[in-house]
Amino acid sequence: MSETKLPQSSSSSPVCAWNEWDPLEEVIVGTCTGAVVPPWHISLAGAMPSESEAFFKEHGGTPFPQERIDAANRNLAELTSLLESEGVKVRRPKPVEQALPYAAPDWSSPSGVYNAMPRDLMLVIGDEIIETPGAWRSRYFEFKSFRDLLKEYFHAGARWTAAPRPELTDELFVQDYTPPAPGEPMRYVLTEFEPVFDAADFVRCGSDLFCHRSNVTNAAGIEWLRRHLGSEFRIHEIEVEDTMPMHIDSTFMPIAPGKVVINPDRVKKVPDALRHWDILVPPRPTIPDSHPLYMSSKWITMNVLMLDENRVVVEENEEPLIHAFKEWGFTPVPCPFRDFNSFGGSFHCATLDVRRRGTLQSYV
């Protein structure tokens, strides 16, 4: 592995992060206030646990039970305190009412979803913050809760970009989609009608980014980002075995120079670019079956946040994972987060690292 220093963009920007592990200085932490059960749409068929379909069909568009929201918000408050105690500046979005219907010329949505997962909506590459073209109609206006922060960062010098707003018309979705059975060839709910992607389908390792095609990120979305970032960056699409792909950060998580955590159920072939890296295979999650996970698999345990290339924020109940991180030479920083996990994410999803102290380098 070589660490080659490359030419820099502006470093005086309030927004600057090149990878997943440089020392964290400023972060946005989402909120569950106002969270609404996603209204059912075919786009969810390829991304949400199949057991949740009936729940979404019955309760979609109505608020999650208040006690679940309160419990998840307590987790977010714990995370905020932990980050602040480690010297990280924490910013919070403005909760925006989600239980309201809205319409575009070609479609309507009974509601929004939440303001909980800034990782999905925005991608920070150096001093640029890119708003992503999400594929869910119910998340179309989710950026609204983050706009005050984005305007502040813009006025302070950040580059602020929005990818082309998708139309999200019926042509984007395979209307009779069903996920493949294990062993069947992969098929996706998204067509290539227009570019769509979530930022959480990309992870950053300096001048190399890794991504996977998923049921919220199509090939055109990956190509849009590749052309947008230009020749200074390489985007590697990794092969995964996941019949319900949505977001790479429970599948493939680079956590330090030369170290990547891979999901043993999903990553069968490590990209050639990382052949000199340490491949860390985490122990299986211990989340009990009785714990509700409406919007993710148990592998949400892998969705960790690095405070720097040594300290890793990890769910406090995941003893085997905490032990593994110690064995691998990291310092685990445990935090309660199971109630937040019920909403489909963990520490990486719930945050957006706005500023990490570091420079653009090549690590592969």
Ligand code: GLY
């Ligand atoms: N969406 C990531 C997972 O469920 O594992």
